[in-house]
Amino acid sequence: MAVSGQEARKKWEPWNDPQEKPHVQLVGVSKRFGEFTAVDNISLDIYKGEFFSLLGPSGCGKTTLLRMLAGFEQPSQGQILLEGSDMSGVPPYRRPVNMMFQSYALFPHMSVERNIAFGLKQDKIPNLEIAQRVEEVIELVELGAFAKRKPHQLSGGQRQRVALARALVKKPKMLLLDEPLGALDKKLRAQTQFELMNIQERLGITFVIVTHDQEEAMTVSTRIAVMDHGRIVQVATPTEIYEYPNSRYVAGFIGDVNIVEGRVAEVGDGHLTIASEDSGCSIRARHALDAPVGAAVWIALRPEKLVISMEAPADTRSNCMAGEVWDIGYLGNLSIYHVKLDSGAMITTAKTNRTRDTEQPITWEDRVYLTWTPDAGIVLGQ
16 A cells, blocks of 8 residues: 555654664764853754754854854864764865855845856866756756846845755755744745755755744754753654653743643552642643652643633533633634633633634633643643
8 A cells, every 4th residue: 555745754753763873963062162151062863864953042052053063163072973974173165064044145246046056166066067956956946937137136035045056056965054034024934944844855955954933943843952051951853842841941942831830649540630729720630750749840731722611610620720811812713812810820721713703702801711631731840
């Protein structure tokens, strides 16, 4: 039986295959600028054909790490290996790696095709081969009708594709992207994310992207490394990062989340019962956390996992928070409710607007109940 592309893609997890060798290895890599440590003892494996994201806030070290992969910075300690070869001391222009910057850095006096060909000419590639390779990447990024135009005659999205083509025409083994979509508006940015994914999948080149945009990382990535203060705090697939964060920091950084504090009251078979003053109820949760009775824990609840209703459930003692609607945000497809609990804590919940009725059955100052299933909450110990 034929396997669909989607099924094949789901099964492509080289990081779970002990027989697979990493395409890129970082071994104990640190980078210090004087007394400041920008990257702190990072070890990381990236596999051939991955679309890998380095995600984190400004100043977390992700761009410094990318620049070390490119060769623009040298590690203070540790090794960077590409296909098993140590890149220490190898200058950027001798690495089989190319980098695409947020600014695009196109030559304003050159046409699209001359911008793309520039690096090949510098490498003294024969003219016939240059023409062939430029034609191939122009077709790949769908800029054939714009080949003779100059950058000022192009839209922001078209300039972005020229920069991408210029990076790809040299056939790198790895492409590094530093906030490549930052200059685009939201709609074009979302469209270009899927274009990048399709191009990367067609070429099979390893892409490593730096971004602070969680939605962008979740959309394009095979895996994400979440960074904080120069360290990697979790590496996982987008689904695992969102549904199973390993800390309050990761849970709070990826998407919207409510964090409720409590203490373990009872430990059962695969379940915890948690007493929580913040929520005003006991919380029953499935867990993989080894937490004894009395231990402090935090429960992460995604807004879309909560069900909001004006009717109290049959049992309000467990997994049921009560409060008053404090604020409402209408986003078209969703309505966002801020609910002030009886304890004073503020909880955010989201409700899908399934009909075109603009009248909200739940409105300001209504008494509401927020409920969720035991597997909806994520129990965190740190």
